[in-house]
Amino acid sequence: NGVSPKSKVRYFPDGFIFGASTSSYQIEGGAFDDGKGLSIWDIATHMDPSPIRDQSTGDIATDSYNLYKRDVEIMNEIGLDFYRFSVSWPRVLPGGFSNYINQAGINYYNNLINEMLKNNIVPFLTIYHWDLPQELQKLGGWANPAIVDWFTDYANVLFEHFGDRVKYWMTINEPKQICYEGYGSDKKAPMVNISGVAEYLCAKNVLLAHASAYRLYDEVYRERQNGTVGIAISFTWAEPASDSEEDQQAALDARQFDWGQYTNPIYSKDGDFPIEMKRNIAAKSAEQGFKRSRLPELTAAEVMTIRGSADFLALNTYSSKLVYRDASVDGMYAVPSYMDDMGTVFIKDPTWPQAESSWLQEVPWGFYKLLLEVNRLYDNPRIYVTENGWSTAGGLQDEDRIRYLRNYLSALLDALEAGCDVRGYCVWSMIDNFEWMAGYSEKFGLYEVDFSSPDRSRTPRKSAFVYKEIIKSKSLNPHFEPDVYLEEVV
Ligand code: GBH
Secondary structure, three states, X not given: OOOOHHHOOEEOOOOOEEEXXXXXXXXXXXXXXXXXXXXXXXXXXXXXXXXXXXXOOOOOOOOHHHHHHHHHHHHHHHOOOEEEEEOOHHHHOOOOOOOOOOHHHHHHHHHHHHHHHHOXXXXXXXXXXXXXXXXXXXXXXXXXXXXXXXXXXHHHHHHHHHOOOOOEEEEEEOHHHHHHHHOOOOOOOOOOOOOOOHHHHHHHHHHHHXXXXXXXXXXXXXXXXXXXXXXXXXXXXEEEOOOOHHHHHHHHHHHHHHHHHHHHHHHOOOOXXXXXXXXXXXXXXXXXXXXXXXXXXXOHHHHHHHOOOOOEEEEEEEEEEEEEOOHHHOOOOOOOOHHHHHOOEEEOOOOOOEOOOOOOEOOHHXXXXXXXXXXXXXOOOOEEEEEOOOOEOOOOOOHHHHHHHHHHHHHHHHHHHOOOOEEEEEEEOOEOOOOHHHOOOOEOOOEEEOOOOOOOOEEEOHHHHHHHHHHXXXXXXXXXXXXXXXXXXX
């Protein structure tokens, strides 16, 4: 009939919910206020010379510690069903341990949660989004197995104080970024950079900490609070660069290292680290003269406690890569290292639209393939997409972000039609914020924040009005143009 599916209005199923995400260090500011302890990001951003691209810090960020009411107003303006935020561990437990609770920190999150509930916004709470108390880092942080108890005690404080009102919990945001970027390299705080070793010690401890918090909720809180607990894992879709068997295997390995490392232990039937990782790392470790594999083993009891420790999967995804393996990979990466263990080469297709962040290209079919593969591997888990978004250099007229948003949501609808159980979707991010090593140079917000104004004024971008319409109509209409912006379009 000449109507291509892309020009049709497509509807989301009843009960599908829309949200937006942020995290504590990236928005709160108030870094030294009201008894908050220092986190590894307070330390990293104040190093001399600064490792941050624009030498900025999150000392004030978007000042959401003071402006949380304005943030809830924005949730209302967009019409969000839910809002995903994280709690700063050192704001609640300044020294990291639960012997001393900072009441001002508890008050802040109570105020935020209550303000959201007053406005019918459902809170999705991430317990840990990268701002580890510096006191715990002094003890090795995520490389120290004692963190399983420290984290469980911290989670216990949050369940206890907020669990009467918070029903959606994510224990930890993006284990791979914590472990590989923070411990196996210097791409993120605490920049431990003990390559090929620290990221795997961290991985085991993160998995056990997550599982322990989940089991605590199960045993102590679930009956009374009736909530649901998951973990947020980052996914990059790895597409084989060619049909060759070698490249197919390379893509498989890349997926198992990038996310299977965390999803296989928790969501697969058998649990444990993926066989591809165990095999590669054991072989390389032996060649390199290590007495044992650099990937720690999980005991049978550990495999059991980790396996099945989630009620849902919180899936963060932005982009895809082409993957291949040939002789050129020998000598390409440091030895030993996570990249060398994986042993694959990543490239981007130059025809894919490029965001401001170097790693971010628009590949909606990669999102579709990812959702189908996760469905296939883990027996159709319940999924919330808890991060997905696009960066620009700034400006209110964000046509690229709108195109990305529509194309990814359309791919999500395709995945629903193919049988995936995706219950909700969250844009990263609601407002511009501190983008880690990129400082304030990459903007992800539906709302622009003026970081030069003392009141950190927030202004909706065009994408905010488009997202608002998507939520209101529960549909994707490719022809919708927000009134506010019509006159500005040349
Ligand atoms: C998320 O991390 C964070 O949770 C959030 O705090 C952050 O602000 C947001 O994304 C935007 O960055 O395949 O070599 O190109 C996203 C982590 C970083 C995962 C880049 C994929 C690509 C590595 N992503 N990474 S590569």
